[in-house]
Amino acid sequence: MPEVLRLSLRFDRLMDEHEASQMNALQLAYIGDSVWELIIRYELIVRKLNVQHMHKECVRFVNAHSQAVILASVLDLLTEQESEIVRRGRNAHARHPVPKNQNPDDYAMSTGFEALWGFLYLTGQNERIHLLIKYINEVKPDV
Numbered sequence: 001m002p003e004v005l006r007l008s009l010r011f012d013r014l015m016d017e018h019e020a021s022q023m024n025a026l027q028l029a030y031i032g033d034s035v036w037e038l039i040i041r042y043e044l045i046v047r048k049l050n051v052q053h054m055h056k057e058c059v060r061f062v063n064a065h066s067q068a069v070i071l072a073s074v075l076d077l078l079t080e081q082e083s084e085i086v087r088r089g090r091n092a093h094a095r096h097p098v099p100k101n102q103n104p105d106d107y108a109m110s111t112g113f114e115a116l117w118g119f120l121y122l123t124g125q126n127e128r129i130h131l132l133i134k135y136i137n138e139v140k141p142d143v
Contacts, residue, residue: 014124021081023122025088025115032118037062039117039133064102068109071116073139074132082116089115 020028040061044054060066071086078086089112120129 025092028118029114032114064110068106086112
């Protein structure tokens with residue numbers, strides 16, 4: 001398992017699944033956005049790319065369209081609870097409009113995607129995170 005997934009940066013305690021599932025989906029997406037970007041950055045660091053290439057690759061994977069495509073590739077693997085988190089994130093409405101350069105459907109899906117990562121992180125499901133990352137790396141969705 002990648003070191004970044006074993007050594008957690010939680011500063012207080014893990015949330016139980018009930019507590020985390022009661023959070024607002026946008027709160028889950030807020031932390032999940034950072035979790036996803038950290039995972040991507042870690043994967044790029046391991047590949048020993050130069051900073052310019054790392055940035056280009058990171059931008060390629062950390063955007064609404066790519067996250068929607070990746071989410072579509074893992075939907076069948078999700079548990080009922082994870083699917084519900086994704087659904088809540090997808091249906092959540094931020095108080096700001098969708099960025100002009102983003103497709104509204106992709107933006108909604110990416111919010112669900114980020115909510116999933118936030119939920120898994122806050123509940124300490126590192127093995128599950130690792131399993132999903134391994135699957136994503138194996139199927140290599142076309143982003």
